Amino acid sequence: MDELLITGIQRFSVHDGPGIRTTVFLKGCTLRCPWCCNPENIRGEPEVYFKAEKCIGCLECVRRCSFLDKPGDIFRFPEHLECAGSCPSAAMGVYGEVKGADDVAEVILRDLDYYISSGGGVTFSGGEPLLQAEAILKVTSRTGDVHTAVETSLFAPMESVGRLRGEVDLFIVDVKILDEARCREVTGGDLEVFRRNLEGLSDERVLIRFPAVKPYTFNRENIRALIRFLKESGVDYIEVLGIHRLGLEKYRSLNLQMPEFSAPRDDEIKKLKWLLEKESIRMNYLKI
Ligand code: SF4
Ligand code: SF4
Numbered sequence: 001m002d003e004l005l006i007t008g009i010q011r012f013s014v015h016d017g018p019g020i021r022t023t024v025f026l027k028g029c030t031l032r033c034p035w036c037c038n039p040e041n042i043r044g045e046p047e048v049y050f051k052a053e054k055c056i057g058c059l060e061c062v063r064r065c066s067f068l069d070k071p072g073d074i075f076r077f078p079e080h081l082e083c084a085g086s087c088p089s090a091a092m093g094v095y096g097e098v099k100g101a102d103d104v105a106e107v108i109l110r111d112l113d114y115y116i117s118s119g120g121g122v123t124f125s126g127g128e129p130l131l132q133a134e135a136i137l138k139v140t141s142r143t144g145d146v147h148t149a150v151e152t153s154l155f156a157p158m159e160s161v162g163r164l165r166g167e168v169d170l171f172i173v174d175v176k177i178l179d180e181a182r183c184r185e186v187t188g189g190d191l192e193v194f195r196r197n198l199e200g201l202s203d204e205r206v207l208i209r210f211p212a213v214k215p216y217t218f219n220r221e222n223i224r225a226l227i228r229f230l231k232e233s234g235v236d237y238i239e240v241l242g243i244h245r246l247g248l249e250k251y252r253s254l255n256l257q258m259p260e261f262s263a264p265r266d267d268e269i270k271k272l273k274w275l276l277e278k279e280s281i282r283m284n285y286l287k288i
Protein backbone atom coordinates (compact mmCIF):
# COMPACT_ATOMS: atom_id res chain seq x y z
CA MET A 1 0.00 0.00 0.00
CA ASP A 2 1.94 3.01 -1.34
CA GLU A 3 -0.91 5.49 -1.07
CA LEU A 4 -2.56 7.38 1.74
CA LEU A 5 -6.05 8.85 1.95
CA ILE A 6 -5.52 12.25 3.53
CA THR A 7 -7.43 15.49 4.05
CA GLY A 8 -4.39 17.70 4.31
CA ILE A 9 -0.77 18.27 5.28
CA GLN A 10 -0.08 21.09 7.69
CA ARG A 11 3.44 22.44 7.91
CA PHE A 12 4.81 24.32 10.95
CA SER A 13 2.48 22.70 13.52
CA VAL A 14 3.42 23.27 17.14
CA HIS A 15 0.74 21.33 19.04
CA ASP A 16 1.21 17.85 17.63
CA GLY A 17 4.33 16.71 19.44
CA PRO A 18 7.75 18.22 20.22
CA GLY A 19 9.24 21.06 18.18
CA ILE A 20 8.12 22.29 14.79
CA ARG A 21 6.31 19.58 12.91
CA THR A 22 4.54 18.66 9.72
CA THR A 23 1.17 17.07 10.48
CA VAL A 24 -0.39 14.67 8.01
CA PHE A 25 -4.15 14.25 8.50
CA LEU A 26 -5.33 10.80 7.49
CA LYS A 27 -8.96 10.15 6.67
CA GLY A 28 -10.92 7.38 8.37
CA CYS A 29 -11.67 6.72 12.03
CA THR A 30 -13.20 3.92 14.09
CA LEU A 31 -14.82 6.29 16.60
CA ARG A 32 -17.56 8.92 16.43
CA CYS A 33 -16.65 11.34 19.23
CA PRO A 34 -19.38 14.01 19.55
CA TRP A 35 -16.71 16.68 20.15
CA CYS A 36 -14.66 15.77 17.06
CA CYS A 37 -13.27 18.95 15.53
CA ASN A 38 -12.28 17.16 12.30
CA PRO A 39 -15.55 15.54 11.15
CA GLU A 40 -14.19 15.44 7.60
CA ASN A 41 -11.61 12.90 8.79
CA ILE A 42 -14.09 10.35 10.14
CA ARG A 43 -15.36 8.54 7.03
CA GLY A 44 -12.76 6.36 5.38
CA GLU A 45 -13.55 7.51 1.85
CA PRO A 46 -13.64 10.79 -0.08
CA GLU A 47 -16.85 12.76 0.51
CA VAL A 48 -18.44 15.87 -0.95
CA TYR A 49 -18.80 19.18 0.87
CA PHE A 50 -20.61 22.44 0.21
CA LYS A 51 -19.71 25.75 1.88
CA ALA A 52 -22.62 28.12 1.20
CA GLU A 53 -20.66 31.16 2.39
CA LYS A 54 -18.08 30.65 -0.36
CA CYS A 55 -20.55 30.19 -3.21
CA ILE A 56 -20.40 33.03 -5.75
CA GLY A 57 -23.53 31.84 -7.59
CA CYS A 58 -21.84 31.25 -10.96
CA LEU A 59 -23.86 28.00 -11.45
CA GLU A 60 -20.93 26.29 -13.17
CA CYS A 61 -21.74 23.17 -11.11
CA VAL A 62 -25.36 23.10 -12.35
CA ARG A 63 -24.18 23.46 -15.94
CA ARG A 64 -21.70 20.59 -15.57
CA CYS A 65 -23.94 18.19 -13.65
CA SER A 66 -27.41 17.59 -15.03
CA PHE A 67 -28.56 16.15 -11.68
CA LEU A 68 -28.04 19.40 -9.76
CA ASP A 69 -30.84 22.00 -9.61
CA LYS A 70 -28.86 24.18 -7.22
CA PRO A 71 -25.39 24.01 -5.58
CA GLY A 72 -26.52 22.58 -2.20
CA ASP A 73 -28.09 19.62 -4.06
CA ILE A 74 -24.71 17.93 -4.08
CA PHE A 75 -25.57 16.21 -0.77
CA ARG A 76 -28.27 14.25 -2.62
CA PHE A 77 -25.60 12.92 -4.99
CA PRO A 78 -22.66 12.08 -2.71
CA GLU A 79 -21.13 9.85 -5.40
CA HIS A 80 -20.71 12.84 -7.78
CA LEU A 81 -17.19 13.62 -6.63
CA GLU A 82 -16.10 14.95 -9.99
CA CYS A 83 -19.04 17.38 -10.22
CA ALA A 84 -18.23 18.64 -6.71
CA GLY A 85 -14.66 19.21 -7.81
CA SER A 86 -15.75 21.49 -10.68
CA CYS A 87 -16.43 24.54 -8.51
CA PRO A 88 -14.05 27.42 -9.29
CA SER A 89 -14.33 28.99 -5.83
CA ALA A 90 -13.97 25.78 -3.76
CA ALA A 91 -17.46 26.33 -2.33
CA MET A 92 -18.11 22.76 -3.35
CA GLY A 93 -15.49 20.08 -3.30
CA VAL A 94 -14.25 16.80 -1.91
CA TYR A 95 -12.72 16.04 1.46
CA GLY A 96 -10.12 13.33 0.97
CA GLU A 97 -7.33 12.93 -1.52
CA VAL A 98 -5.25 9.89 -2.37
CA LYS A 99 -1.54 10.75 -2.22
CA GLY A 100 1.46 8.61 -2.95
CA ALA A 101 3.96 7.92 -0.16
CA ASP A 102 6.66 9.60 -2.29
CA ASP A 103 4.67 12.84 -2.51
CA VAL A 104 3.88 12.91 1.20
CA ALA A 105 7.53 12.23 2.07
CA GLU A 106 8.64 15.01 -0.26
CA VAL A 107 6.46 17.55 1.60
CA ILE A 108 7.71 16.32 4.97
CA LEU A 109 11.36 16.58 3.94
CA ARG A 110 10.97 20.22 2.87
CA ASP A 111 11.26 21.34 6.51
CA LEU A 112 14.14 19.14 7.61
CA ASP A 113 16.15 22.16 8.82
CA TYR A 114 13.31 23.25 11.12
CA TYR A 115 13.00 19.76 12.59
CA ILE A 116 16.72 19.67 13.32
CA SER A 117 16.81 23.11 14.96
CA SER A 118 13.60 22.63 17.02
CA GLY A 119 13.63 18.92 17.81
CA GLY A 120 10.53 18.46 15.65
CA GLY A 121 9.49 16.05 12.93
CA VAL A 122 6.38 14.57 11.37
CA THR A 123 3.10 13.65 13.08
CA PHE A 124 0.50 11.38 11.54
CA SER A 125 -2.88 12.44 12.84
CA GLY A 126 -6.46 11.92 11.80
CA GLY A 127 -8.94 10.39 11.93
CA GLU A 128 -7.23 7.27 13.18
CA PRO A 129 -3.80 6.97 11.52
CA LEU A 130 -3.35 3.37 12.69
CA LEU A 131 -5.91 2.36 10.06
CA GLN A 132 -3.29 3.24 7.42
CA ALA A 133 -0.28 1.77 9.22
CA GLU A 134 1.24 0.16 6.13
CA ALA A 135 1.10 3.39 4.16
CA ILE A 136 2.67 5.30 7.06
CA LEU A 137 5.57 2.84 6.98
CA LYS A 138 6.03 3.51 3.28
CA VAL A 139 6.36 7.21 4.07
CA THR A 140 8.73 6.75 7.01
CA SER A 141 10.93 4.44 4.94
CA ARG A 142 11.50 7.52 2.75
CA THR A 143 11.84 10.12 5.53
CA GLY A 144 14.55 8.11 7.33
CA ASP A 145 15.62 9.57 10.67
CA VAL A 146 12.95 12.28 10.83
CA HIS A 147 11.30 12.07 14.27
CA THR A 148 7.91 10.39 13.78
CA ALA A 149 4.86 10.70 16.02
CA VAL A 150 1.42 9.14 15.67
CA GLU A 151 -1.67 10.69 17.26
CA THR A 152 -4.04 7.84 18.01
CA SER A 153 -7.04 6.83 20.09
CA LEU A 154 -5.78 3.19 19.96
CA PHE A 155 -9.23 1.97 18.93
CA ALA A 156 -7.73 0.12 16.00
CA PRO A 157 -6.70 -3.42 15.00
CA MET A 158 -3.88 -4.87 17.12
CA GLU A 159 -1.92 -5.76 13.99
CA SER A 160 -1.64 -2.06 13.12
CA VAL A 161 -0.10 -1.29 16.49
CA GLY A 162 2.24 -4.24 16.00
CA ARG A 163 3.31 -2.94 12.58
CA LEU A 164 4.22 0.52 13.90
CA ARG A 165 5.91 -0.60 17.14
CA GLY A 166 9.60 0.07 16.94
CA GLU A 167 9.12 2.27 13.86
CA VAL A 168 7.50 5.28 15.53
CA ASP A 169 9.35 7.53 17.99
CA LEU A 170 6.32 8.75 19.92
CA PHE A 171 2.74 7.55 20.31
CA ILE A 172 0.45 10.40 21.38
CA VAL A 173 -2.49 8.53 22.87
CA ASP A 174 -5.86 10.15 23.54
CA VAL A 175 -7.56 8.85 26.67
CA LYS A 176 -11.23 9.73 26.47
CA ILE A 177 -13.90 7.87 28.44
CA LEU A 178 -12.84 5.11 30.82
CA ASP A 179 -16.19 3.52 31.59
CA GLU A 180 -16.87 0.67 29.17
CA ALA A 181 -20.60 1.20 28.66
CA ARG A 182 -20.31 4.97 28.48
CA CYS A 183 -17.37 4.79 26.07
CA ARG A 184 -19.33 2.54 23.73
CA GLU A 185 -22.46 4.66 24.01
CA VAL A 186 -20.72 8.00 23.39
CA THR A 187 -17.90 7.16 20.97
CA GLY A 188 -18.82 3.71 19.66
CA GLY A 189 -15.47 2.35 20.88
CA ASP A 190 -14.71 -0.92 22.68
CA LEU A 191 -12.50 -0.04 25.66
CA GLU A 192 -11.04 -3.54 25.68
CA VAL A 193 -9.43 -2.83 22.30
CA PHE A 194 -7.86 0.35 23.72
CA ARG A 195 -6.52 -1.53 26.77
CA ARG A 196 -5.00 -4.36 24.74
CA ASN A 197 -3.35 -1.93 22.34
CA LEU A 198 -1.95 0.17 25.17
CA GLU A 199 -0.43 -2.95 26.73
CA GLY A 200 1.17 -3.64 23.35
CA LEU A 201 2.96 -0.28 23.60
CA SER A 202 4.56 -0.98 26.97
CA ASP A 203 8.08 -0.67 25.51
CA GLU A 204 7.32 2.41 23.41
CA ARG A 205 7.45 6.12 24.15
CA VAL A 206 3.87 7.17 24.92
CA LEU A 207 2.43 10.60 25.69
CA ILE A 208 -1.07 10.57 27.16
CA ARG A 209 -3.51 13.28 26.15
CA PHE A 210 -6.90 13.95 27.69
CA PRO A 211 -9.46 15.96 25.70
CA ALA A 212 -11.35 18.00 28.31
CA VAL A 213 -14.96 18.08 27.10
CA LYS A 214 -18.05 18.83 29.14
CA PRO A 215 -20.15 16.79 29.67
CA TYR A 216 -18.53 13.78 27.99
CA THR A 217 -15.00 13.40 29.40
CA PHE A 218 -14.84 16.22 31.91
CA ASN A 219 -17.08 14.98 34.70
CA ARG A 220 -16.44 13.75 38.22
CA GLU A 221 -16.65 9.99 37.48
CA ASN A 222 -14.43 10.11 34.42
CA ILE A 223 -11.81 12.31 36.07
CA ARG A 224 -11.65 9.88 39.00
CA ALA A 225 -11.27 7.00 36.55
CA LEU A 226 -8.60 8.94 34.63
CA ILE A 227 -6.50 9.55 37.74
CA ARG A 228 -6.84 5.89 38.76
CA PHE A 229 -5.79 4.81 35.26
CA LEU A 230 -2.77 7.16 35.23
CA LYS A 231 -1.59 5.94 38.64
CA GLU A 232 -1.97 2.28 37.68
CA SER A 233 -0.10 2.91 34.43
CA GLY A 234 2.73 4.78 36.17
CA VAL A 235 2.12 7.94 34.11
CA ASP A 236 3.57 11.11 35.68
CA TYR A 237 2.86 13.64 32.93
CA ILE A 238 -0.13 14.29 30.65
CA GLU A 239 -1.31 16.92 28.23
CA VAL A 240 -4.86 18.16 28.64
CA LEU A 241 -6.44 19.35 25.41
CA GLY A 242 -8.73 22.34 25.56
CA ILE A 243 -11.53 21.59 23.16
CA HIS A 244 -13.12 24.18 20.88
CA ARG A 245 -16.09 24.55 18.54
CA LEU A 246 -14.09 25.73 15.56
CA GLY A 247 -15.22 22.65 13.65
CA LEU A 248 -18.72 24.16 13.29
CA GLU A 249 -18.16 25.26 9.69
CA LYS A 250 -16.88 21.82 8.77
CA TYR A 251 -20.03 20.17 10.18
CA ARG A 252 -22.13 22.60 8.16
CA SER A 253 -20.10 21.89 5.04
CA LEU A 254 -20.95 18.19 5.46
CA ASN A 255 -24.63 18.93 6.10
CA LEU A 256 -24.23 17.63 9.65
CA GLN A 257 -25.38 19.00 12.99
CA MET A 258 -22.56 19.74 15.43
CA PRO A 259 -23.36 18.11 18.80
CA GLU A 260 -23.53 20.22 21.95
CA PHE A 261 -20.49 20.25 24.25
CA SER A 262 -18.31 22.82 25.93
CA ALA A 263 -14.83 23.35 27.31
CA PRO A 264 -14.25 23.47 31.09
CA ARG A 265 -13.77 26.87 32.74
CA ASP A 266 -10.29 27.97 33.80
CA ASP A 267 -11.06 27.31 37.48
CA GLU A 268 -12.18 23.76 36.62
CA ILE A 269 -8.92 23.15 34.77
CA LYS A 270 -7.02 24.49 37.80
CA LYS A 271 -8.85 22.01 39.99
CA LEU A 272 -7.94 19.16 37.66
CA LYS A 273 -4.31 20.27 37.84
CA TRP A 274 -4.49 20.29 41.63
CA LEU A 275 -6.04 16.80 41.72
CA LEU A 276 -3.35 15.46 39.42
CA GLU A 277 -0.51 17.12 41.30
CA LYS A 278 -1.75 15.55 44.53
CA GLU A 279 -0.93 12.24 42.83
CA SER A 280 2.44 13.55 41.54
CA ILE A 281 1.16 13.79 37.97
CA ARG A 282 2.14 16.93 36.07
CA MET A 283 -0.09 18.34 33.40
CA ASN A 284 0.22 20.85 30.58
CA TYR A 285 -2.98 22.49 29.37
CA LEU A 286 -3.04 23.00 25.60
CA LYS A 287 -5.69 25.59 24.86
CA ILE A 288 -5.70 25.35 21.08
S1 SF4 B 1 -19.80 26.25 -9.12
FE1 SF4 B 1 -19.33 26.70 -6.95
S2 SF4 B 1 -19.52 28.91 -6.75
FE2 SF4 B 1 -20.53 28.34 -8.67
S3 SF4 B 1 -22.69 28.04 -8.07
FE3 SF4 B 1 -21.72 26.04 -7.97
S4 SF4 B 1 -21.07 25.89 -5.81
FE4 SF4 B 1 -21.50 28.04 -6.19
S1 SF4 C 1 -10.95 9.68 17.53
FE1 SF4 C 1 -10.42 11.75 16.88
S2 SF4 C 1 -10.87 11.82 14.70
FE2 SF4 C 1 -11.91 10.03 15.51
S3 SF4 C 1 -13.98 10.76 15.97
FE3 SF4 C 1 -12.76 10.92 17.85
S4 SF4 C 1 -11.98 13.02 17.86
FE4 SF4 C 1 -12.67 12.56 15.74
